Amino acid sequence: MATAMAETQKGLIDVRDMGVTFGANDNKIIAVDNVSLNVQPGEFVSLIGPSGCGKSTLLSIVAGFVKPTSGDAKLDGNAITKPGSDRGVVFQQYSLFPWLSVRKNVEFGLKMAGLEQSKRNTTARALLDLAELLSFENHYPDQLSGGMKQRIGIVRALATSPQVLLMDEPFGALDTQTRVVMQEILTNIWQQFKISVLFITHDIEESIFLSDRIYVMTARPGRIKAEIKVPLPRPRRAEMTDTPEFMNLVQELKGLIREESLAAMAPEIKDRGLSGFGMKVGPKGVGDIF
Numbered sequence: 001m002a003t004a005m006a007e008t009q010k011g012l013i014d015v016r017d018m019g020v021t022f023g024a025n026d027n028k029i030i031a032v033d034n035v036s037l038n039v040q041p042g043e044f045v046s047l048i049g050p051s052g053c054g055k056s057t058l059l060s061i062v063a064g065f066v067k068p069t070s071g072d073a074k075l076d077g078n079a080i081t082k083p084g085s086d087r088g089v090v091f092q093q094y095s096l097f098p099w100l101s102v103r104k105n106v107e108f109g110l111k112m113a114g115l116e117q118s119k120r121n122t123t124a125r126a127l128l129d130l131a132e133l134l135s136f137e138n139h140y141p142d143q144l145s146g147g148m149k150q151r152i153g154i155v156r157a158l159a160t161s162p163q164v165l166l167m168d169e170p171f172g173a174l175d176t177q178t179r180v181v182m183q184e185i186l187t188n189i190w191q192q193f194k195i196s197v198l199f200i201t202h203d204i205e206e207s208i209f210l211s212d213r214i215y216v217m218t219a220r221p222g223r224i225k226a227e228i229k230v231p232l233p234r235p236r237r238a239e240m241t242d243t244p245e246f247m248n249l250v251q252e253l254k255g256l257i258r259e260e261s262l263a264a265m266a267p268e269i270k271d272r273g274l275s276g277f278g279m280k281v282g283p284k285g286v287g288d289i290f
């Protein structure tokens with residue numbers, strides 16, 4: 001853990017001219033087209049865009065799970081070709097081992113890395129303390145709430161001192177209140193570790209609250225539509241969401257994303273015989289479905 005806190009200069013993610021195509025011939029899908037993005041060491045960057053625009057695909061490439069069709073992804077100048085302990089990954093699904101206690105779950109990666117029991121124990125307990133879960137160290141995952149499970153997922157991903165944390169809609173399954181608390185806990189943890197984070201979300205407020213920068217993607221094939229800096233001071237506090245600065249950013253992002261959500265939904269809207277992009281299809285209008 002101390003190592004991760006000290007290594008503020010590592011964790012540069014550099015994605016260049018990335019293209020990803022799935023399938024072939026009639027089944028060919030261009031998921032991502034000519035995407036370049038970066039995450040500077042210690043920076044918190046979000047990717048936001050309509051469903052199916054390639055966010056998870058991009059994150060999977062940086063994680064080393066998927067190979068791009070063109071372009072490349074580098075971490076600290078080294079080409080990413082496979083998963084590695086330098087990247088911690090947190091998904092929406094909790095993916096904890098149900099047969100292991102909370103502490104053993106956090107210790108798992110350390111055990112794989114060959115760390116001796118006493119050091120594993122000390123590190124896991126320090127991390128659980130940080131996530132305010134030390135008193136649950138001997139519980140099992142099915143005894144915990146969704147928010148608690150996801151906090152364990154986060155500290156487990158941090159246990160092996162990765163240079164970057166890759167998060168794919170980690171709070172997507174949580175209720176609104178839990179989600180807001182989780183966002184504050186995550187910013188607190190991130191401030192302490194200061195590692196690079198690439199974060200995927202559908203939630204505009206969440207992306208602003210957490211991020212230093214936000215990349216907005218187009219509808220598929222996913223390209224970068226805009227790069228938005230978030231000049232809000234740190235540490236972020238829940239009250240900031242009521243400030244004009246925050247609300248202006250929400251409006252800006254909503255405008256950008258509405259266009260892309262409509263583009264993504266256009267065939268669906270036409271199939272239903274609904275024409276006109278201003279048409280309301282729900283209580284808040286089609287753009288707000290995003």
Ligand SMILES: Nc1ncnc2c1ncn2[C@@H]1O[C@H](COP(=O)(O)OP(=O)(O)OP(=O)(O)O)[C@@H](O)[C@H]1O
Pocket residue numbers: 022023029031049050051052053054055056057058220
């Ligand atoms: N392994 C795969 N094989 C074929 N097509 C795939 C595969 N993975 C993703 N796709 C397709 O690539 C496109 C991008 O998918 P991806 O999951 O990256 O989008 P996303 O932006 O993360 O979507 P969502 O926000 O709904 O999670 C989609 O059309 C998806 O169906």
